[in-house]
Amino acid sequence: MQLHGLEAALFYVLAIMTLFMAVFVVTARVAVHSALFLISTLVNVALLFILLHAEFVAGVQILVYVGGVMVLFLFVIMLVQTRAEEEARVRLYTGQTWPAVIIALLLAVSFYFAMNPAQAAFRPPEFGPNLALAESTERATAGAGLNISKDTQEVGEQLYRQAALPFEIASLLLLVAMVGAVLLARGTKQEKYYE
Amino acid sequence: MISIIIGAFAYVAPLLLQAQQPFLKRFEPTLINFLMLSFLLFVVGVAGVLSRRNIIIIFMSIELILNAVNLNLIAFSRYLEINKDALIAKGLAVNPLAGPVFTIFIIVVAAAEAAVGLGIVIAMFRNRETVAIDAQPSDAIALALRARCSIFVEEAVIEGAENREPGTDKPDTDRLQKWLESLDPNELGKYKM
Numbered sequence: 001m002q003l004h005g006l007e008a009a010l011f012y013v014l015a016i017m018t019l020f021m022a023v024f025v026v027t028a029r030v031a032v033h034s035a036l037f038l039i040s041t042l043v044n045v046a047l048l049f050i051l052l053h054a055e056f057v058a059g060v061q062i063l064v065y066v067g068g069v070m071v072l073f074l075f076v077i078m079l080v081q082t083r084a085e086e087e088a089r090v091r092l093y094t095g096q097t098w099p100a101v102i103i104a105l106l107l108a109v110s111f112y113f114a115m116n117p118a119q120a121a122f123r124p125p126e127f128g129p130n131l132a133l134a135e136s137t138e139r140a141t142a143g144a145g146l147n148i149s150k151d152t153q154e155v156g157e158q159l160y161r162q163a164a165l166p167f168e169i170a171s172l173l174l175l176v177a178m179v180g181a182v183l184l185a186r187g188t189k190q191e192k193y194y195e
Numbered sequence: 196m197i198s199i200i201i202g203a204f205a206y207v208a209p210l211l212l213q214a215q216q217p218f219l220k221r222f223e224p225t226l227i228n229f230l231m232l233s234f235l236l237f238v239v240g241v242a243g244v245l246s247r248r249n250i251i252i253i254f255m256s257i258e259l260i261l262n263a264v265n266l267n268l269i270a271f272s273r274y275l276e277i278n279k280d281a282l283i284a285k286g287l288a289v290n291p292l293a294g295p296v297f298t299i300f301i302i303v304v305a306a307a308e309a310a311v312g313l314g315i316v317i318a319m320f321r322n323r324e325t326v327a328i329d330a331q332p333s334d335a336i337a338l339a340l341r342a343r344c345s346i347f348v349e350e351a352v353i354e355g356a357e358n359r360e361p362g363t364d365k366p367d368t369d370r371l372q373k374w375l376e377s378l379d380p381n382e383l384g385k386y387k388m
Contacts, residue, residue: 052270065305069306073254103245104238108238155295182314
């Protein structure tokens with residue numbers, strides 16, 4: 001799965017930017033800045049998805065994650081004004097940064113031990129990559145001038161055929177979450193008004 | 196900052212375009228590079244969850260973790276898609292579409308969880324006027340009483356606290372102290388731990 005040339009350079013640029021933005025998310029003093037850095041991280045991850053030829057998921061990520069979830073975050077941050085943090089009247093950190101660092105190091109060690117036996121498997125196999133199969137457009141939609149990418153069509157087929165039951169359950173989950181969020185945010189004052 | 200990144204790109208790109216030299220070919224990203232990036236994102240997210248006090252920033256770190264997992268899945272999906280023949284020839288069952296499908300479900304669940312979680316944050320803010328999630332002093336004292344553990348207080352807090360006597364009569368304070376020491380968690384009824 002080696003990326004060559006321009007894609008390789010783009011990967012490194014995106015990777016470094018993603019990591020920087022992620023660190024800024026965690027260490028920003030102002031909550032709105034943190035949200036904006038997270039938006040940047042999500043867009044970078046979507047670009048990485050496009051680099052990995054998963055255009056549909058990149059589109060879903062930008063539409064749902066950035067356009068839905070992050071907007072919701074920004075609304076709530078505006079509603080819950082944390083001016084105390086910005087004016088440095090309040091501590092930002094729990095005082096447990098050392099346990100966090102130690103856990104991160106332990107994760108690094110466990111990652112190394114998990115990856116080590118599988119190193120041979122991750123190298124390209126002896127037959128070599130079959131890019132012709134991966135890039136072929138034989139399953140593209142016939143006629144109608146639709147220019148859907150091969151990835152979108154196949155993911156759609158999977159979603160509506162093999163993964164139809166999880167799809168319906170996900171819709172039900174979204175409905176329950178919506179009802180729950182409205183209930184939680186409605187408040188008791190409004191309940192008294194309606195009684 | 197952006198200029199640094201564009202500069203780095205402009206410097207690295209021509210080098211990688213002519214990566215015939217074996218030295219530079221070694222740096223071309225393969226699957227393991229994507230996995231490393233996903234792991235580093237995950238670690239940053241975990242550090243954020245553990246070390247921030249603002250509940251909203253903790254939620255954002257959780258979103259970072261979920262994105263790291265998504266990146267992992269899509270990287271593997273691309274790897275499987277490219278090496279499908281070779282892996283099937285080795286006798287493995289390969290489904291390169293499991294990655295994107297699972298990722299879409301993760302995004303859906305993350306959206307639902309963000310909605311409900313932020314609803315909880317709003318409800319919490321309505322009651323407490325703050326989004327920091329340490330324990331309040333009253334909660335901490337209640338926990339310490341029930342768990343029978345010591346309470347440690349910073350000196351600055353004691354010095355800045357009002358000096359209130361429960362009652363100036365010595366029998367009153369004795370009685371109060373005896374009652375406090377004899378509190379049994381089992382007697383608290385529905386607040387039993």
